[in-house]
Amino acid sequence: xxxxxxxxxxxxxxxxxxxxxxxxxxxxxxxxxxxxxxxxxxxxxxxxxxxxxxxxxxxxxxxxxxxxxxxxxxxxxxxxxxxxxxxxxxxxxxxxxxxxxxxxxxxxxxxxxxxxxxxxxxxxxxxxxxxxxxxxxxxxxxxxxxxxxxxxxxxxxxxxxxxxxxxxxxxxxxxxxxxxxxxxxxx
Amino acid sequence: xxxxxxxxxxxxxxxxxxxxxxxxxxxxxxxxxxxxxxxxxxxxxxxxxxxxxxxxxxxxxxxxxxxxxxxxxxxxxxxxxxxxxxxxxxxxxxxxxxxxxxxxxxxxxxxxxxxxxxxxxxxxxxxxxxxxxxxxxxxxxxxxxxxxxxxxxxxxxxxxxxxxxxxxxxxxxxxxxxxxxxxxxxxxxxxxxxxxxxxxxxxxxxxxxxxxxxxxxxxxxxxxxxxxxxxxxxx
Numbered sequence: 001x002x003x004x005x006x007x008x009x010x011x012x013x014x015x016x017x018x019x020x021x022x023x024x025x026x027x028x029x030x031x032x033x034x035x036x037x038x039x040x041x042x043x044x045x046x047x048x049x050x051x052x053x054x055x056x057x058x059x060x061x062x063x064x065x066x067x068x069x070x071x072x073x074x075x076x077x078x079x080x081x082x083x084x085x086x087x088x089x090x091x092x093x094x095x096x097x098x099x100x101x102x103x104x105x106x107x108x109x110x111x112x113x114x115x116x117x118x119x120x121x122x123x124x125x126x127x128x129x130x131x132x133x134x135x136x137x138x139x140x141x142x143x144x145x146x147x148x149x150x151x152x153x154x155x156x157x158x159x160x161x162x163x164x165x166x167x168x169x170x171x172x173x174x175x176x177x178x179x180x181x182x183x184x185x186x187x
Numbered sequence: 188x189x190x191x192x193x194x195x196x197x198x199x200x201x202x203x204x205x206x207x208x209x210x211x212x213x214x215x216x217x218x219x220x221x222x223x224x225x226x227x228x229x230x231x232x233x234x235x236x237x238x239x240x241x242x243x244x245x246x247x248x249x250x251x252x253x254x255x256x257x258x259x260x261x262x263x264x265x266x267x268x269x270x271x272x273x274x275x276x277x278x279x280x281x282x283x284x285x286x287x288x289x290x291x292x293x294x295x296x297x298x299x300x301x302x303x304x305x306x307x308x309x310x311x312x313x314x315x316x317x318x319x320x321x322x323x324x325x326x327x328x329x330x331x332x333x334x335x336x337x338x339x340x341x342x343x344x345x346x347x348x349x350x351x352x353x354x355x356x357x358x359x360x361x362x363x364x365x366x367x368x369x370x371x372x373x374x375x376x377x378x379x380x381x382x383x384x385x386x387x388x389x390x391x392x393x394x395x396x397x398x399x400x401x402x403x404x405x406x407x408x409x410x411x412x413x414x415x416x417x418x419x420x421x422x
Contacts, residue, residue, distance in 0.1 A: 077414075077417075106406055106409055106410055106413070107410050107413060107414075109406065110406060110407060110410040113403070128241075140264055141240060141264060141265070142264040142265050142266075142268070145241070145265065145267075145268055146267060146268070149399070149402070149403070150241070150242070150268070151242070151268050151272065152271075152399055152403075153242075154242075154244070157241070157242060157243035157244070158241045158242050158243075159239065159240055159241035159242075159260075160241050160265070161240060173237070173238075176237045177237040180235065180236055180237045183235075184226070184231055
């Protein structure tokens with residue numbers, strides 16, 4: 001009887017469409033880049049009370065038939081060394097940049113270039129969110145791509161998306177890219 | 188009998204040819220259909236693509252060629268990255284939205300700037316006059332005229348072929364035959380002049396890599412200093 005039920009269940013599941021695929025996404029960037037705000041925006045939560053992240057936050061987001069488990073890991077200097085511990089079996093890397101903090105572009109570029117050398121991230125697609133576009137002094141996405149030397153990353157697809165985690169602008173476009181990447185990779 | 192032998196000879200000749208690695212860049216304005224074309228070539232459905240504001244690549248085998256195609260974002264504000272890929276490309280695939288008559292002037296300017304670049308001039312260009320399935324799409328001859336293509340390619344000594352096509356009508360084996368034909372033409376031209384191209388690309392990429400490495404080292408050094416300073420500030 002148990003067997004029959006199991007068989008029946010799988011038939012029903014097939015009819016419903018295959019089970020939701022789970023994916024692991026890590027969200028990284030310097031402190032004050034807006035990672036946690038972005039995470040909350042992705043999960044459609046209130047974004048007005050954010051404090052610096054000491055450890056990590058995780059949220060599951062459902063989009064385009066995928067279950068995206070997004071890990072937001074604190075970006076302060078002292079805890080950046082722990083980033084590596086979270087990188088195992090990552091499907092997608094999201095890197096967040098404060099587009100108005102030109103003084104730290106070099107630092108964030110350096111962190112990113114050290115990060116992508118990690119063997120867990122070999123050929124993992126990279127989405128760079130050029131965040132805080134709502135600020136008047138924000139640099140354009142193209143300038144940031146140039147500043148980060150993104151063109152030297154040839155072993156993986158990458159995309160730069162201008163956004164404002166605060167207003168939500170551009171966030172969905174970034175998610176659409178993630179999903180289009182995943183669909184083409186899984187086929 | 189003679190033709191049979193000639194065939195055998197040809198076949199032997201081809202068999203002895205080494206496998207050649209070739210990089211192509213796929214460029215054009217945003218919404219021209221670059222990613223759709225690339226996906227079609229790769230055998231994936233060209234529907235539901237997100238606008239590229241960045242970079243992706245595909246690898247494929249075509250005869251004795253191992254081809255890598257760089258698909259680059261075409262939006263006005265991301266076009267600045269194209270130049271970083273010129274040095275290593277053997278040929279260019281330029282995709283045009285033939286139905287977007289209003290942007291032909293912009294297309295022309297973009298193409299002129301591309302062909303003028305010292306790392307591109309003299310390399311072969313395949314122009315895909317895409318979106319022929321759309322109503323009001325310009326025919327091959329009109330696209331040539333709108334872009335002043337003849338003048339442009341002659342000026343910069345780029346061998347050029349134009350193929351009217353529509354990337355979205357099929358993919359994989361059912362891909363628009365014109366796309367396939369264009370790609371074969373491009374590879375054929377590259378093969379004809381392979382040694383000279385190879386040499387040029389080796390030289391250009393070595394220079395570029397050296398410059399990139401240097402820049403990387405310098406940045407690492409600058410960042411190290413900044414980190415040290417901020418470390419001292421804490422104490």
